[in-house]
Amino acid sequence: MKITEPPICSHCSELMKKMEMPNEAAYDSPFMYVCFNDDCPYYVKGWEWMLEKYNVKTSYRHRINPSTGFESPLPVWSKDAMRDRIIK
Numbered sequence: 460m461k462i463t464e465p466p467i468c469s470h471c472s473e474l475m476k477k478m479e480m481p482n483e484a485a486y487d488s489p490f491m492y493v494c495f496n497d498d499c500p501y502y503v504k505g506w507e508w509m510l511e512k513y514n515v516k517t518s519y520r521h522r523i524n525p526s527t528g529f530e531s532p533l534p535v536w537s538k539d540a541m542r543d544r545i546i547k
């Protein structure tokens with residue numbers, strides 16, 4: 460399923476943002492849709508879960524591949540991680 464409009468995050472209902480991918484060759488799309496809402500439950504719970512399970516300070520944001528509609532977590536190590544890749 461190809462996605463052409465920014466989707467709504469299924470976890471927090473915020474509009475997801477376009478994010479440029481570091482290495483285009485590795486993906487079938489030059490960008491991904493990512494939820495950058497810091498109050499998103501998926502992201503908020505990620506910190507607790509990763510700390511509890513793996514004792515690491517990291518989390519992940521909800522990501523959708525626009526060419527396939529495939530949803531996967533985008534690992535982030537800080538609140539500002541990946542934000543410089545947002546395409547306006």
Ligand SMILES: [Zn+2]
Pocket residue numbers: 468469470471472473494495496499500501521
């Ligand atoms: Zn969200």
